[in-house]
Amino acid sequence: MSALTRRQWLVGSAIASVAGIGGALAACSRATPAGPSREEILRDVVNIVIVPSYVEASVTAAALAGAAERLTPDVASLTAAREAWRAARGAWKITDAFLLGPADDLAVTGGAIDSGPPDVAKIEALVVGASVIDDAAVGSLGGNQRGFAGLEALLFDPSKTDEAVAVAFAGDRRRALAAAIARDLRRKIDAVRDAWLPEKGNFAAELAKAGRGSTRYATERQGIDAIVNAIAGAAEVLVALRLAKPLGLDVTPQAPHPELVESPLSDASLADILAVVDGIERIYLGGRGSERGAPLGDAVHELRPDGDDRLRQELTRAKNAVALVPPPLREAVSAHRDAAIAAHAAVREIKRSIVTDVAGALGTTIGFSVTDGD
Amino acid sequence: MRHLRRGLERDVDVASLAAFRILFGGLLFVAVVRTWVKGTIFDAFVAPKFFFTYWGLAWLRPLPGEGMYVVYAVMGIAALAFAAGIFYRASAIALFTLFTYAHLCDVTNYLNHYYLVSLLLLLSCFLPLHAAFSIDARLRPAARRSTVPAWMLWLLRFQIGVVYFFGGVAKLKADWLLRAMPLKIWLLAAGDFPLLAPLFRLPATPYVMSWLGAAFDLSAAFLLATRRTRPYAYAVVCVFHVVTARLFQIGMFPWIMIASSLVFFDPSWPRRILARLRGRAFALPAPSRAPLGRAPRVALAYVVVQLLLPLRHVVYPGNVLWTEEGYRFAWNVMLVEKTGSAEITLRDPVTGASRQPRVRDTLTPLQVKMMATQPDMILAFARHLADEAERRGEARPMVFADVVVVMGGRPPARLVDPAVDLAREREGLGAKRWLLPAPP
Numbered sequence A: 001m002s003a004l005t006r007r008q009w010l011v012g013s014a015i016a017s018v019a020g021i022g023g024a025l026a027a028c029s030r031a032t033p034a035g036p037s038r039e040e041i042l043r044d045v046v047n048i049v050i051v052p053s054y055v056e057a058s059v060t061a062a063a064l065a066g067a068a069e070r071l072t073p074d075v076a077s078l079t080a081a082r083e084a085w086r087a088a089r090g091a092w093k094i095t096d097a098f099l100l101g102p103a104d105d106l107a108v109t110g111g112a113i114d115s116g117p118p119d120v121a122k123i124e125a126l127v128v129g130a131s132v133i134d135d136a137a138v139g140s141l142g143g144n145q146r147g148f149a150g151l152e153a154l155l156f157d158p159s160k161t162d163e164a165v166a167v168a169f170a171g172d173r174r175r176a177l178a179a180a181i182a183r184d185l186r187r188k189i190d191a192v193r194d195a196w197l198p199e200k201g202n203f204a205a206e207l208a209k210a211g212r213g214s215t216r217y218a219t220e221r222q223g224i225d226a227i228v229n230a231i232a233g234a235a236e237v238l239v240a241l242r243l244a245k246p247l248g249l250d251v252t253p254q255a256p257h258p259e260l261v262e263s264p265l266s267d268a269s270l271a272d273i274l275a276v277v278d279g280i281e282r283i284y285l286g287g288r289g290s291e292r293g294a295p296l297g298d299a300v301h302e303l304r305p306d307g308d309d310r311l312r313q314e315l316t317r318a319k320n321a322v323a324l325v326p327p328p329l330r331e332a333v334s335a336h337r338d339a340a341i342a343a344h345a346a347v348r349e350i351k352r353s354i355v356t357d358v359a360g361a362l363g364t365t366i367g368f369s370v371t372d373g374d
Numbered sequence B: 001m002r003h004l005r006r007g008l009e010r011d012v013d014v015a016s017l018a019a020f021r022i023l024f025g026g027l028l029f030v031a032v033v034r035t036w037v038k039g040t041i042f043d044a045f046v047a048p049k050f051f052f053t054y055w056g057l058a059w060l061r062p063l064p065g066e067g068m069y070v071v072y073a074v075m076g077i078a079a080l081a082f083a084a085g086i087f088y089r090a091s092a093i094a095l096f097t098l099f100t101y102a103h104l105c106d107v108t109n110y111l112n113h114y115y116l117v118s119l120l121l122l123l124s125c126f127l128p129l130h131a132a133f134s135i136d137a138r139l140r141p142a143a144r145r146s147t148v149p150a151w152m153l154w155l156l157r158f159q160i161g162v163v164y165f166f167g168g169v170a171k172l173k174a175d176w177l178l179r180a181m182p183l184k185i186w187l188l189a190a191g192d193f194p195l196l197a198p199l200f201r202l203p204a205t206p207y208v209m210s211w212l213g214a215a216f217d218l219s220a221a222f223l224l225a226t227r228r229t230r231p232y233a234y235a236v237v238c239v240f241h242v243v244t245a246r247l248f249q250i251g252m253f254p255w256i257m258i259a260s261s262l263v264f265f266d267p268s269w270p271r272r273i274l275a276r277l278r279g280r281a282f283a284l285p286a287p288s289r290a291p292l293g294r295a296p297r298v299a300l301a302y303v304v305v306q307l308l309l310p311l312r313h314v315v316y317p318g319n320v321l322w323t324e325e326g327y328r329f330a331w332n333v334m335l336v337e338k339t340g341s342a343e344i345t346l347r348d349p350v351t352g353a354s355r356q357p358r359v360r361d362t363l364t365p366l367q368v369k370m371m372a373t374q375p376d377m378i379l380a381f382a383r384h385l386a387d388e389a390e391r392r393g394e395a396r397p398m399v400f401a402d403v404v405v406v407m408g409g410r411p412p413a414r415l416v417d418p419a420v421d422l423a424r425e426r427e428g429l430g431a432k433r434w435l436l437p438a439p440p
Helices: A003-028 A038-069 A075-098 A120-128 A135-139 A147-155 A162-170 A172-196 A203-208 A220-247 A269-285 A296-303 A305-323 A329-335 A337-362 B002-009 B015-037 B040-046 B067-084 B088-104 B112-126 B135-139 B150-170 B183-188 B204-225 B230-247 B253-264 B269-278 B295-315 B365-371 B375-391
Strands: B011-013 B147-149 B338-347 B398-407
Touching: A038 A075, A038 A172, A038 A203, A038 A220, A038 A269, A038 A296, A075 A147, A075 A162, A075 A172, A075 A220, A075 A269, A120 A147, A120 A172, A135 A172, A147 A172, A162 A172, A172 A203, A203 A220, A220 A269, A220 A296, A220 A329, A220 A337, A269 A296, A269 A305, A269 A329, A269 A337, A296 A305, A296 A337, A296 B183, A305 A337, A329 A337, A337 B183, A337 B338, A337 B398, B002 B150, B011 B150, B015 B040, B015 B067, B015 B088, B015 B112, B015 B150, B015 B253, B015 B269, B040 B067, B067 B088, B088 B112, B112 B150, B112 B253, B112 B295, B147 B150, B150 B204, B150 B253, B150 B295, B183 B204, B204 B230, B204 B253, B230 B253, B338 B365, B338 B375, B365 B375, B375 B398
Parallel strands: none
Antiparallel strands: B011 B147, B338 B398
């Protein structure tokens, strides 16, 4: 074979290979995957789930601020403030399932939204003290004296009757402190919302346009990694901190530690857990209320239909198991231990499925490491 | 055989080896800067409370405090000196020692391309890569050489070729070829890839790319070594690595391979380019060589080790991708998508009381991720927890691991026998009998 012939042979082979591959691809082009594209998933998770959830949190925080301003020494105003606190708390806890971006940025939150448990002694010392109570003073308090924790300490005290708690608001300083903490909380939640809103900080575009001009998420995969890691992290916190620790599953001998429940004064611990599970479900199903988008679950279904089915069932099972725990959780960890352990096991299954089935199907790096792989 | 020997002993221009030194040293400097800037030094050496040591190297630890920052600073200086060819031997030895030390501190950080860098640096300690285009050669005539025996060039070519070839051999598995895993997962996750993204969503694409990828890896070294196919093969090498760099977070690996593969070109290629740039006629340098001593035999032994090491997994039972016995140091590059969830239970052997410590309380997120799929790391952590309990004055607990792993789209399955007390198991080179088989 001459040199020219060899070259012709090489070029011919290359053309034939390209043509063959092209033909094979064209032949299969009609059978495109059924699942949504990652672009659609990110867009809908941001626009249908995340941003509206922060708007909802902001609206309920505004209602809480109003209720705190209206506090008087009567039980009715206390009850209204407590209901507003629970509503705002529930709306915020849903966002724990997507703790990424502004909500995970201390420059935005100042660590002042949800840093429990409350330091009751310091809060009471502030109430009986002589220092000025205003927005600036509250702004310099530690995280466990402001935000949801600070208000919880002022509004709830399981050792006292509702009347006794309400009467305490006869004092100007207590009322002023509650109102100032609620205003501060509202400002912080609004700051997170604004950081997401398209017309303001527009972090929404950073995530929704991952890999398409986003400066935060250079690739679409990083965007998906961010939301999968967020729900995995939320589930991990529920399993290890919100349930295993109060149940004492991580120590020998296994003994209940009711003091480690979240929201210990308001007994909102179980509601907190349900809200986070709800948040995880919103992200996974790509919907909120009746509004539905392109679900992350459908992308999982494309490669691991059994894994997707399993997680959907586990989400329902976990919500049922948590709902079956007789409140409050601080008592259930001892008095209804089996039910509490069953709830722990059910939530653990969610975490395991996210880490294995979801991450495995989507090629997600759990741990969200910045290190390279090969 | 005689013909082969004569070929390996003939003189070849040292220029391409010198070019390799400059490019490789430059890339290592960039890698050191990148590691520093990304905060990886803190994440890998300062943040962890526990380090997964290699078998036989349990004594190796990162330097405390700011020590590892000093190590990386020295590495950066050594990389620049290496590239410039000043104090070449000292810089090569320092670079090899420090780089290898840093990456042997924790199994968590193992990457094939770090291993490759260590091997290339090891070879650099012995090869006269500073014999031309270096400050050493300019200042010290004794260091200057225009040619080297061909086997030195072929040793580097061999090292690069081994990565491709065994990377291809590792792909000759049903998962890769018949199920197109894990490319099926990875391509669907790359919907933002410029121009090609729509193709990635076609069902045939992962299959075509899997087969082409395996064919490319298996043939790359041979096509690069053949004069007629070299330019085409190198073009494919460049396209392949640029595509993988865009698809995956694999750091400096693609660029190191693109730069290193230049050693397959005619050894005088740098002189030809320089001559063309200067508008002068190219002239082959006169041969000049130093005595070889036992170097060729040592090189032969090195080659044999490098050929056997990637195949050692065959002596272990089960699927190497699942058991990971013989997986490292074997060029299993970008081969599997594995995620896992590991829960550890400690049980008092006397009272039967048990507890489940939170793994994240001790390990970093990256360590948690890595441990959840790698049996030797699971064993190391289990033994560590038992040792810690003993250190606190408790009875040595039994340690059980509930590890569920998903590999390449298969159903989730337990990796470790949950009934085996890992605190009693020892790490070693033998097969781990407490591993469960991979799911079908």
